[in-house]
Amino acid sequence: MTNPYHPYPVTIRDIRTETEDKSLKTFTFVFDSPEDESAFDFTCGQFAMLSVQGVGEIPIGIASSPTEKPEVKFTVFNTGKVTSHLHRMKAGDAMGIRGPLGNGFPMDRLAGKNILIIGGGFAFTTLRSFIESARQPENRHRFKNIDVVYGARTPGMLLYRDELAAWEKSGDINVHITVDATDDQDWPYHTGFVPAVTERCAPASDGNTLAIVCGPPIMIKFTRPVLRDLGYRDEDILMSLENRMKCGIGMCGRCNIGRELVCHDGPVFTLAELNGTPGEF
Amino acid sequence: MKPIHIKKEAFGPAMAKAMETYAVAGPVPDREDAKRRHLFRCLEKGETPDLEYTATQLSPKALLFPQAETMFRFKVPSGGKKAPFLEAESFKERPLAVVGIRPYDARAFDMLTLNFDSKDYKDPFFLKRCHQMVRVGLADTTLKDTNFSTACGTGPFDTTALDILLAKTEDAYIGTVITAKGKSFAAAAGFEAGSAEDTKALARMKQEAESRMRPGPDFSALADADTLDLHGEDHWARLAFSCINCGSCTFSCPTCWCFDIQDEVTGNDGVRLRLWDTCMTDLYSAHASGHNPRQERFKRFRNRFMHKLKYFPDKYGQGIMCVGCGRCIDNCPVGIDIRTIIGEMNAKAAGAAKAAGTAKTGGTDKATEAAS
Amino acid sequence: MELNDTLRDIAKKLLEEGRVDAVLGFRQSSLAHMTEPFLATTAEQADQLVFNSCCRMNLAVYLTPDLFRSGRPESGKKSPRVAVTAKGCDSRNIVTQIQENRYKRDQVHIIGLPCTGMADKAKLLAAAPEGIDTITEKNGTLILSRDGKETVVSKTEVLQSNCLSCIIRNPVIRDEMAGDPVPELDMDSHPDRFADVAEIEALSPADKAGFFETLVSDCTRCYACRNACPLCYCPVCFVDESRPQWVGKTIAPTDVMAFHLLRAFHDAGRCTDCGACEAACPMDIPMRAFTRKTIKDAREGFGWETGMDLNLRPPLDRFDLKDPGDFIR
Ligand SMILES: Cc1cc2nc3c(=O)[nH]c(=O)nc-3n(C[C@H](O)[C@H](O)[C@H](O)COP(=O)(O)OP(=O)(O)OC[C@H]3O[C@@H](n4cnc5c(N)ncnc54)[C@H](O)[C@@H]3O)c2cc1C
Ligand code: SF4
Ligand code: SF4
Ligand code: SF4
Ligand code: SF4
Ligand code: SF4
Ligand code: FES
Numbered sequence: 001m002t003n004p005y006h007p008y009p010v011t012i013r014d015i016r017t018e019t020e021d022k023s024l025k026t027f028t029f030v031f032d033s034p035e036d037e038s039a040f041d042f043t044c045g046q047f048a049m050l051s052v053q054g055v056g057e058i059p060i061g062i063a064s065s066p067t068e069k070p071e072v073k074f075t076v077f078n079t080g081k082v083t084s085h086l087h088r089m090k091a092g093d094a095m096g097i098r099g100p101l102g103n104g105f106p107m108d109r110l111a112g113k114n115i116l117i118i119g120g121g122f123a124f125t126t127l128r129s130f131i132e133s134a135r136q137p138e139n140r141h142r143f144k145n146i147d148v149v150y151g152a153r154t155p156g157m158l159l160y161r162d163e164l165a166a167w168e169k170s171g172d173i174n175v176h177i178t179v180d181a182t183d184d185q186d187w188p189y190h191t192g193f194v195p196a197v198t199e200r201c202a203p204a205s206d207g208n209t210l211a212i213v214c215g216p217p218i219m220i221k222f223t224r225p226v227l228r229d230l231g232y233r234d235e236d237i238l239m240s241l242e243n244r245m246k247c248g249i250g251m252c253g254r255c256n257i258g259r260e261l262v263c264h265d266g267p268v269f270t271l272a273e274l275n276g277t278p279g280e281f
Numbered sequence: 282m283k284p285i286h287i288k289k290e291a292f293g294p295a296m297a298k299a300m301e302t303y304a305v306a307g308p309v310p311d312r313e314d315a316k317r318r319h320l321f322r323c324l325e326k327g328e329t330p331d332l333e334y335t336a337t338q339l340s341p342k343a344l345l346f347p348q349a350e351t352m353f354r355f356k357v358p359s360g361g362k363k364a365p366f367l368e369a370e371s372f373k374e375r376p377l378a379v380v381g382i383r384p385y386d387a388r389a390f391d392m393l394t395l396n397f398d399s400k401d402y403k404d405p406f407f408l409k410r411c412h413q414m415v416r417v418g419l420a421d422t423t424l425k426d427t428n429f430s431t432a433c434g435t436g437p438f439d440t441t442a443l444d445i446l447l448a449k450t451e452d453a454y455i456g457t458v459i460t461a462k463g464k465s466f467a468a469a470a471g472f473e474a475g476s477a478e479d480t481k482a483l484a485r486m487k488q489e490a491e492s493r494m495r496p497g498p499d500f501s502a503l504a505d506a507d508t509l510d511l512h513g514e515d516h517w518a519r520l521a522f523s524c525i526n527c528g529s530c531t532f533s534c535p536t537c538w539c540f541d542i543q544d545e546v547t548g549n550d551g552v553r554l555r556l557w558d559t560c561m562t563d564l565y566s567a568h569a570s571g572h573n574p575r576q577e578r579f580k581r582f583r584n585r586f587m588h589k590l591k592y593f594p595d596k597y598g599q600g601i602m603c604v605g606c607g608r609c610i611d612n613c614p615v616g617i618d619i620r621t622i623i624g625e626m627n628a629k630a631a632g633a634a635k636a637a638g639t640a641k642t643g644g645t646d647k648a649t650e651a652a653s
Numbered sequence: 654m655e656l657n658d659t660l661r662d663i664a665k666k667l668l669e670e671g672r673v674d675a676v677l678g679f680r681q682s683s684l685a686h687m688t689e690p691f692l693a694t695t696a697e698q699a700d701q702l703v704f705n706s707c708c709r710m711n712l713a714v715y716l717t718p719d720l721f722r723s724g725r726p727e728s729g730k731k732s733p734r735v736a737v738t739a740k741g742c743d744s745r746n747i748v749t750q751i752q753e754n755r756y757k758r759d760q761v762h763i764i765g766l767p768c769t770g771m772a773d774k775a776k777l778l779a780a781a782p783e784g785i786d787t788i789t790e791k792n793g794t795l796i797l798s799r800d801g802k803e804t805v806v807s808k809t810e811v812l813q814s815n816c817l818s819c820i821i822r823n824p825v826i827r828d829e830m831a832g833d834p835v836p837e838l839d840m841d842s843h844p845d846r847f848a849d850v851a852e853i854e855a856l857s858p859a860d861k862a863g864f865f866e867t868l869v870s871d872c873t874r875c876y877a878c879r880n881a882c883p884l885c886y887c888p889v890c891f892v893d894e895s896r897p898q899w900v901g902k903t904i905a906p907t908d909v910m911a912f913h914l915l916r917a918f919h920d921a922g923r924c925t926d927c928g929a930c931e932a933a934c935p936m937d938i939p940m941r942a943f944t945r946k947t948i949k950d951a952r953e954g955f956g957w958e959t960g961m962d963l964n965l966r967p968p969l970d971r972f973d974l975k976d977p978g979d980f981i982r
Contacts (some may be wrong), residue, residue, distance in 0.1 A: 253563050529877045615690055
């Protein structure tokens, strides 16, 4: 029997500071052994445990696309014990990764559909994984229109800024970037909260469109009525949850919402599924 | 099913003999004062399980799922050097026979197994021990008032989760061998074969013990009840008022499996541990953002009962996650009784009208009289 | 009139007249030897209130900011008034909580309970191994009955150890009494009051360490002792802190000891020896061995008895030139 708690040894190849307040950094890892690398076979929307010996383990969404392997990337917000330790680490440092974990986005269901992606703040990470994957020439034809609404507080708080510009330029997806506010006179994108921009820019559902929504609770709360007005049914709205986790494999109990274990049965659920749970998230 | 008959004086030598092949665990006295009690643990050479015990505050689950378990060892990385993750030694443990386990506690092991043996992931620590373990049960003939195991589909003489069942008589332990594993153990211990008389006596004792039990709670309406209805807030805050969220109930419960994961470091060496945890605490479900979906105390209280009585049955289709051992009732410092809570949930599910502060099960009607 | 009748009448009257929004007390649990803390908000519920030898918990634990916030919004009162039934020790913890600004004196209406001590749960069960259906109290005895058979025990024999050295059995502050005050034991300056502590003090350092290690060896760190204690109201207890993590989370002796020692220090000059912590422990660990030393030291070093007077400041809260300083070297 293999030990599912045992991480794969990895090395940090690169660390990139994403935001002006330095609270978010993207870590690029490579696996120490090629077998581990192929065993780490993930789909977009899954997460993994970042494991620092002697400090602990935390669940973080996989920000890179499977097409970017052998590298895997995670974008981490500095908030507590393990994340602050990670923020002090350097390229070349050794640590561990355990996973991939969770269900990920339902790629079969998404195939052949229009896709509306709505992201706010640093919950954009697994959305990047999806966008990056879907943009690839070998994958792009599997989806119809792809619209991305992405917002942050200020321009300096947007993740993956170079990539956002490149995505926009390439024209293969429609990108709607917004910030809550800015004093930049030349700001070329939207200003305003994500729900308002969604209302203005997002395509209405034609019954063949799925929405993926990841962001802070307040954003999700105000985006829901907008999507309803745009004709999205609850079963066509996908959300990714971030309950507290320890084991990530459905055994330690704490991530439960009713009988569902977010780490194993999620983290991606449709709104219709969540409506049937006690809503403890 | 083969009857066995072991004279009490032959039991110690039989255990010594069994220890040549098996590691043996069992109930042993832990304290000899007025608060004398027994604990389950692995025994040293020369020790014998004390089958004259009546009850244990903690269930024997720690034999399969220790309160602290090393999942792997590691070296602390320093100066950019590689630091390996090493397997834990506990993989090398030898087969364990637990002697004297209560039949309903053994049933709880099967519930724990549902959690640790899932389709996608296998917990190697729990499962390896569980597969190797021989369960030599001791029928409960000293039942506490709080025991409602028969209502939970098991009972003081339940053989379904045992390899051997023993029962205590005046001068002997009589019983029956149930499985092949049990047969091997009986052979290793040199248990003497019994007679048809013993089989009859066992059946008689079972009948007698079960007839002495107090009526258990009715949870028949829960299976078909709507989860969200049961979860509804109004009565939970009232039911949970006295709960201090200490978690004694979950720590002593044979079916609770929740755990925390922590690193411990001494010098350059570290271990990643898993430690019992309980859904009764704030930290258990607190998100890193500070948000906690179960911030209010009653929500944590509710999760415990909803998990045992609704989420688990719905998920596995194998009944409730409670074997009715009664430990949570005996150990709760504020007198909360799961039978009362089950009764309230069932009444709500059955749509029965109930006023606040309804009657309780057991000895309530004959309430304690006033202080003089 | 029986104490319980008086108690219920007082509670009903307070609720009916709208003088309080809720009465915090005990009600009978499903087990004869247990009671359950209970919040009565209607006169009808007040009929469930009891006081007997099994009211081991300290109700001051429930006097939380949440309770004062909740109340009955429809009553239009910003901060509800709560009546609480209090034994001698409970009342001293209420004094302590008021001194520590948990709430104000006028937010609680104290119904005093004259207390002759609490019966130790384990001792009761040991006296009636067959089980207990009902407990009746009469003239200093407890009658434990089971299927019609009666076992009579003297209450003194089954008392919790803290109750044997109780220094004040009638509440120090109260708005009314539910019964006539009981005679005090006059234990405060009794030579035997701290005999147990003195015995431990006399041990060699190595024996002392061994003594305490054995004492807590069965601790599962469920924290029932902490959660049952009216002093342990920190929003995040030091054992739960993660940055920095002060104490390891295992049940290794060093971690367990760190928890108990630090908790005892946090309770120094504040502990009333109410015994709720010990009564709550599922493993029957006599962890008051730690806090009793702090009580003795507070008395000997500062002449301090916890929670006796609302107008006095606790010793760790003030500086006095006469404070002992011989530990400064
Ligand atoms: C599926 C999933 C995907 C995620 N993806 C991302 C992502 O892509 N990027 C990202 O940045 N984050 C992500 N998160 C969130 C991330 O997991 C948390 O931010 C991370 O676990 C914080 O760990 P920490 O050790 O730094 O914080 P902790 O030290 O655990 O502390 C965070 C806060 O929690 C409380 N707390 C927690 N544990 C304790 C304790 N033992 N004692 C006391 N207080 C405690 C404290 O109040 C503290 O302020 C994701 C979470 C999930 C579940
Ligand atoms: S033992 Fe009782 S008080 Fe403690 S958490 Fe369980 S129900 Fe609550
Ligand atoms: S919930 Fe209570 S009665 Fe049921 S198995 Fe657990 S401890 Fe025993
Ligand atoms: S009741 Fe609580 S502690 Fe027990 S298994 Fe369920 S979630 Fe875990
Ligand atoms: S209540 Fe008892 S077992 Fe629980 S933490 Fe306190 S001393 Fe330990
Ligand atoms: S430490 Fe124990 S005896 Fe002291 S006040 Fe707290 S609960 Fe009461
Ligand atoms: S994180 Fe352990 S069960 Fe989900």
